[in-house]
Amino acid sequence: MTDPTTGRDRLRELLDAVLDEDNARLSDMAGQAHASPFHFSRTFARDTGESPVALRRRVLLERAAWQIGQGSGVTDAAFAAGYESVEGFTRAFARAFGHPPSATTAGSGRWLTAPNGVHFHPPFHLWVEENPKGRPGMDLTTFQVHHDIDDTALLIDLAAGLSEEEYRKVRSPGRTVLIWDGPEESIAQGLECLVRSKEMWLASIEGADFPEHGDDDPASLRERHREAGARWIATIGDIGRRGAWSDRLIDALCDPPESFVLGSVVVHVLTFAAHRRQSARHMLREAGVEVGHGDPIEWLQDRYGGTT
Numbered sequence: 001m002t003d004p005t006t007g008r009d010r011l012r013e014l015l016d017a018v019l020d021e022d023n024a025r026l027s028d029m030a031g032q033a034h035a036s037p038f039h040f041s042r043t044f045a046r047d048t049g050e051s052p053v054a055l056r057r058r059v060l061l062e063r064a065a066w067q068i069g070q071g072s073g074v075t076d077a078a079f080a081a082g083y084e085s086v087e088g089f090t091r092a093f094a095r096a097f098g099h100p101p102s103a104t105t106a107g108s109g110r111w112l113t114a115p116n117g118v119h120f121h122p123p124f125h126l127w128v129e130e131n132p133k134g135r136p137g138m139d140l141t142t143f144q145v146h147h148d149i150d151d152t153a154l155l156i157d158l159a160a161g162l163s164e165e166e167y168r169k170v171r172s173p174g175r176t177v178l179i180w181d182g183p184e185e186s187i188a189q190g191l192e193c194l195v196r197s198k199e200m201w202l203a204s205i206e207g208a209d210f211p212e213h214g215d216d217d218p219a220s221l222r223e224r225h226r227e228a229g230a231r232w233i234a235t236i237g238d239i240g241r242r243g244a245w246s247d248r249l250i251d252a253l254c255d256p257p258e259s260f261v262l263g264s265v266v267v268h269v270l271t272f273a274a275h276r277r278q279s280a281r282h283m284l285r286e287a288g289v290e291v292g293h294g295d296p297i298e299w300l301q302d303r304y305g306g307t308t
Contacts, residue, residue, distance in 0.1 A: 013033065014033060014040075014043070014044050014047065014048075014052075015055075015118065016032070017029045017030070017032040017033040017040075017052075018044065018052045018055055018056045019056060019059060019060075020032060023056075024082050026040070026041065026052060026053060029052050029056075040052065048115070048116040048118065049115035049116050050114070050115050050116055050118075055114075055116075055118065056082075057082075057092070058096070058112050058114065059118065059119065059120045060080075060081040060082060060120075061081060061092065061093060061096050061097075061112065062110050062111060062112060062119055062120035063080075063081065063120040063122075064077040064078070064080065064081045064089070064093065064101070065093070065097060065101075065104055065110040066110050066120065066122050067080065068101050068104040069104050069105055069106040069110065070106065070122075074086060074089070074090070074101045074102060077089070077101065078090075078101075089101070096112055097112070139240070141236065141240060141266065142236070142237070142240070143296065143300075144270050144296070145232065145233060145236050145266075145270070146233065147296045147299050147300075148270060148273045148274070148277070149225075149229040149232065149233060150299065151277055151294050151299065152191075152194050152195070152225055152229070152273070152277060153222070153225060153226075153229070155191060155194075155277060155280050155281070155284065155291070156191055156218055156221050156222050156225060157218075157222070158284055158289050158291055159187050159188075159191060159218050159221075159280075159284065159289075160218035160219065160222070161289065162187070162287055162289070166187075166287045167186070167187055167188050167218070168186050168187075168188045169186055169187075169287070170185045170186055171185065171186060171187070171283045171286055171287075172184070172185050172186075172279070172283070173185055175279075177193065177272060177275060177276060177279075178272065181193050181196070181197070184276070184279070186283070187280060187283045187284060187287065188216050188217075189216075190276055190279055190280045190283065191216070191218075191221055191280055192216040192221060193276060194225075194273060194276050194277065194280070195221055195224050195225045195228060196211075196213070196214075197269060197272065197273065198228045198229070198231075198232045198269065199211045199214075199224070199228050201265055201269055202228060202231050202232060202235060204249060204260075204265075205235060205249060205262070205265070206235075236266060239262055239266070244262055245261075245262055245263035245266075246261060246262070246263060247261070247262050248260065248261055248262070249261075249262055249265065277294055278294065281293075281294060
């Protein structure tokens with residue numbers, strides 16, 4: 001729920017107001033959020049499917065269950081959860097978990113049913129399930145593939161601002177990532193290998209002829225990457241839909257032909273692509289280009305506002 005215009009995570013701000021140790025009353029929560037109690041409650045319930053008071057009570061009970069499971073006394077956990085008496089806490093705990101606090105062990109389940117996936121996460125954090133109602137969650141392979149494609153495109157765009165000399169300057173003499181791909185001593189060579197590796201594997205998967213070497217200037221690389229990237233995303237999506245990760249590819253482009261498991265091919269490409277992207281970053285910085293970390297967390301926040 002990050003606001004793309006301000007960068008503010010409004011849901012996080014609302015949750016902070018609800019769960020602040022000093023905000024035991026609705027008026028306190030609303031005050032921290034700079035809103036009236038009525039407006040705060042309505043906004044919070046709309047965004048989370050749960051009232052502020054109900055979410056606070058539930059998360060603090062989850063925390064209490066964890067504390068008791070770690071050896072804390074019931075009395076201490078009760079007062080830490082905001083209850084004025086152990087008796088009241090025990091009744092609320094038993095209704096929520098189906099057993100009294102005294103029956104809680106380190107292995108007991110500590111998450112209660114939630115309409116929004118917001119839960120206590122030890123020792124003092126929150127965990128937010130992306131899909132608490134049983135919908136499919138984030139597919140990590142798709143995430144990594146899209147991040148790799150987008151990040152590679154970014155690096156090519158940044159390299160386009162360099163002079164020809166800086167672009168082709170040898171910065172890592174003798175550097176070779178994979179012997180069969182040749183040297184990657186310059187920004188040009190590193191980015192070309194990033195693009196060509198996908199072109200090669202796509203040809204193998206599709207049963208196509210050995211791809212010719214394309215031009216490696218930034219404009220040409222951008223176009224090659226755009227075409228290969230789209231095909232790569234579509235190919236990985238098709239493998240995933242068919243559940244074909246364990247299928248074997250007979251790569252006739254190898255001499256002699258070799259057999260590869262499709263899942264291992266995808267992991268291979270992602271592994272060495274990540275290595276090459278970070279190497280390209282180091283060289284771009286050496287050339288005076290400001291470039292970010294390539295962090296998938298930041299990429300997800302920038303592209304989707306923290307959600308998928």
